[in-house]
Amino acid sequence: MWRDALLIAGRDLRIEIRTRVGLWQVLPFAFLTLLLFAFALGPKPGLLAQAAPGLFWLAVMLSVVLAAQRSLALEGSQATREAGRLLGLDPAGIFLGKTLALLVEVLILEGGLLLGVVVFFHVQVTDWLVLVPSCLLAAAGLCAASIFYGSLAGDARVRATLLPLLFLPLAAPVLIAGAKAFEASVQTGSGSGARWLGVLAVFALVYLALGVALYGPMEE
Amino acid sequence: MAPAISLRSAVALSEGFPVLSGVDLDLEAGQVLVLLGANGAGKTSLLRLLAGLLPLRSGEARVFGCALPDGAAALRRQVGLAGHDPGLYEELNALENLRFALKASRLDPGGAEAALDRVGLAGRLSTTQLVRLSEGQRRRAALAWLVARRPALWLLDEPHAGLDAATRHLVAELCEEAAMGGACVVVSSHEPELVTPMANIVATMGGGAVLRSDPGGRRTSGASDVA
Numbered sequence: 001m002w003r004d005a006l007l008i009a010g011r012d013l014r015i016e017i018r019t020r021v022g023l024w025q026v027l028p029f030a031f032l033t034l035l036l037f038a039f040a041l042g043p044k045p046g047l048l049a050q051a052a053p054g055l056f057w058l059a060v061m062l063s064v065v066l067a068a069q070r071s072l073a074l075e076g077s078q079a080t081r082e083a084g085r086l087l088g089l090d091p092a093g094i095f096l097g098k099t100l101a102l103l104v105e106v107l108i109l110e111g112g113l114l115l116g117v118v119v120f121f122h123v124q125v126t127d128w129l130v131l132v133p134s135c136l137l138a139a140a141g142l143c144a145a146s147i148f149y150g151s152l153a154g155d156a157r158v159r160a161t162l163l164p165l166l167f168l169p170l171a172a173p174v175l176i177a178g179a180k181a182f183e184a185s186v187q188t189g190s191g192s193g194a195r196w197l198g199v200l201a202v203f204a205l206v207y208l209a210l211g212v213a214l215y216g217p218m219e220e
Numbered sequence: 221m222a223p224a225i226s227l228r229s230a231v232a233l234s235e236g237f238p239v240l241s242g243v244d245l246d247l248e249a250g251q252v253l254v255l256l257g258a259n260g261a262g263k264t265s266l267l268r269l270l271a272g273l274l275p276l277r278s279g280e281a282r283v284f285g286c287a288l289p290d291g292a293a294a295l296r297r298q299v300g301l302a303g304h305d306p307g308l309y310e311e312l313n314a315l316e317n318l319r320f321a322l323k324a325s326r327l328d329p330g331g332a333e334a335a336l337d338r339v340g341l342a343g344r345l346s347t348t349q350l351v352r353l354s355e356g357q358r359r360r361a362a363l364a365w366l367v368a369r370r371p372a373l374w375l376l377d378e379p380h381a382g383l384d385a386a387t388r389h390l391v392a393e394l395c396e397e398a399a400m401g402g403a404c405v406v407v408s409s410h411e412p413e414l415v416t417p418m419a420n421i422v423a424t425m426g427g428g429a430v431l432r433s434d435p436g437g438r439r440t441s442g443a444s445d446v447a
Contacts, residue, residue, distance in 0.1 A: 004324070011320050015311040018349075079307030082273050083365075087324040088297040 001093040008089070008097025012071060013104060021070050022105045030063040030113050038120065052121040053182030056113055057175050061142060063109055065164050068146035071102050072159065081219070091216030095147060099211065102143040110135045127185040130193030134181035134200055138174050141204035145171055148211045151218050173203050224249040224404050225270065229279035232269050239265035241428035242279065247406070247421070252399050252438055254415040255408040257425035263408035264303070265428065267375045270406060272296045284372055297325070300371035302379060306362035310351040314341050314361040317350065318368050325369055335368035336361075339390060356383050363394060374398050374405040380414050392418050400440070
């Protein structure tokens with residue numbers, strides 16, 4: 001399973017490096033989302049800093065939808081999916097590999113967005129020991145859930161509209177827990193970060209387990 | 221000895237629609253079967269059933285010892301399918317596609333270069349992204365995938381469509397080499413004049429069933445029977 005996962009992740013990342021869809025399309029979309037929210041809130045630094053945790057995770061979630069669509073489109077045609085099935089790859093390995101490749105992209109995206117939030121929303125992070133693990137756990141959960149629901153949504157004709165409908169409401173716990181953990185990381189001594197990290201870890205584990213168990217039957 | 225492929229009253233549905241309506245077929249290892257028939261006759265569906273990609277709804281199907289539909293996963297490892305769409309990753313080049321497929325199949329990725337050379341995609345063509353290659357060159361890359369994997373069952377869906385004379389000749393050569401090596405080869409086509417000489421059996425399909433079978437021009441394997 002892990003061998004197949006690394007093989008799939010390597011292939012997806014190679015394609016991403018070659019096409020740069022994440023760099024030229026998903027990352028600008030994420031920045032644009034942050035910028036538009038900032039315009040909507042108006043030029044009040046205090047308000048922007050206050051809203052930054054929620055806006056950051058909303059931008060990440062919307063960007064994950066785009067990135068997952070792109071990742072699943074690599075296996076878009078029936079012939080490509082069938083060719084993959086003929087190779088005898090472990091379906092759980094395929095799921096984990098696609099999730100891993102998407103995770104790498106989303107972590108880079110989170111890094112860029114975090115820089116944007118710090119610079120433009122005047123946010124000062126004080127507890128990196130909460131923020132960094134929360135970004136990692138939330139990204140893992142979002143990537144696993146988006147690949148899972150993207151596969152469930154079927155072929156590309158309906159996936160473009162169905163994936164956001166399936167994924168966004170069910171990823172709401174990540175939005176809430178991620179935003180709370182972010183808030184905890186900018187408030188010195190709040191002490192509530194660990195609780196939200198637990199929520200993010202459970203979300204990630206649930207969707208990783210669901211994907212490993214059900215990706216094969218869904219593809220069949 | 222039991223035939224490598226044996227179908228009895230095989231019925232298959234695709235999205236609830238009957239695409240195979242009772243196929244009877246026997247094929248020995250080392251034989252080439254050609255499927256003729258109009259569009260919608262069931263040729264592609266039969267290939268997908270033999271690949272373990274289309275579930276058997278009723279009847280019996282045994283392919284290389286794997287009873288369908290339960291043995292589909294084990295069967296797929298022995299099958300190579302080249303369809304209308306090559307099913308390769310267009311963002312990668314032919315060499316990367318083949319290396320990936322060989323690693324995924326637990327085979328030595330070092331065989332990729334030789335396979336590409338065999339189908340005339342050596343040198344710069346092998347390292348050019350598939351999206352930049354012509355349709356015929358992409359088809360050659362898909363054939364290289366079969367050459368590299370050496371499956372026990374070759375399934376070719378209209379392999380001559382849109383190809384130049386040299387590539388059509390290459391398809392015939394590869395089928396003959398595979399059959400001589402003991403593989404079963406099943407080819408669907410709309411061009412009987414091209415495929416009949418390379419076949420042991422020519423089966424004409426219509427309405428999801430084999431309507432008739434005739435001997436082809438190839439005489440280099442054992443007896444076979446298509447009912």
